[in-house]
Amino acid sequence: MAVTADDLDAATSAVVAALRPATDLDWAAQAGSLEWDCWHTAEHIGDCLMSFAGQLVARPQDRYVRFMANADKDASAAEVLEFAEASARILAATVRASGPDVRAYHPSGQADPEGFAAMGCVETLLHGDDIAQGLGVAVDPPRDVCTRVLTRLFPEAAQDLAGVDPWAALRWSTGRIELPGRPRPAEWRWRGAPLSG
Template sequence: MTVTAADLDVVLGCFDQALRPVVDRDWTRRAGDVEWDCRHTAEHVGDCLLSYAAQLVTAPLEGYVPLLATMEEGASNAQALDVALTGGRLLAAAVRTTGPDVRAYHPTGLADAEGFAAMGCVEALMHGEDIATGLGVPERIDPPRDVCARVLARLFPEHDVEGDAWQALRWCAGRIELPGRPRRTDWTWRGAPFGE
């Protein structure tokens, strides 16, 4: 099960579909359980995914490329959403053009293109859900379960949660509790490919 740039495209589509209809709402509201408001959370997604793209194209073996993407002051909510999507689309482009032997630094292990694609999916899904929750979007994010299953297999290979892959991914990422499973407060994913 491989996570691809196409999976990231699908996730970004879910992110956009859930949030584009509500760009007229108050994005200074807190985003779910995170410390940031919805605008800053969108900015964080864009910065994070752009940073992942930078890691892939530069391929440092130690540390992050010292790059920070920030939103221009006075940007509209629609532009804040575009910041997040731009970072994601640049990551997808980097994943498409990165060879299978390339490895780049991530604190959870030297990651390949698949790993960064999977991490990008988690960032967009979890923080998209945070923004949707903060804005009171009833449907929130509803990603395809096959994409969630591939991301789970790549980043959380030890997970033993059965049932809905989206709920399992949210639990693995410390977002929700499940019956008989308290919300995780100490968790990490696997950045490095299997066997490395």
């Protein structure tokens, strides 16, 4: 039940399908409960996923690769969404090209390609949802992808929330929502390192 590059592609396609029709709306609107607006949240997705790809290529053991990926300041909403999508597809291609024994630095543990794919899914889905909330639209990701990502990055929550909709469980695990009998977590952390390591 590993998270794969195909899962990242599916997560990306779900977010892009939800947001592309909304690129004529005001992307200066606040993205969900974040301090960022929708435009800068999409830019963050692009930067984050390019960073993950850089980690897998350079494989540093104790730091991030020293670069930032930014959208042009005059990029339209459609263009900043394109930047986020391109970064996600580059990360997916990098995951496919990386052997399973590859490890690279992430603050949550020395991550493998599956870990970076899973973290890429979370960044894409959750920040895509933040943008969607700001624009008054909805992201509807594949539940099987959510299940695999939850199991990989939040194994304890995956067990505790086995009967909960996987998308709701993933949003709860990242501090986005409350669930019945479960207050919204004030702090959370995923596990980037392989579960067996």
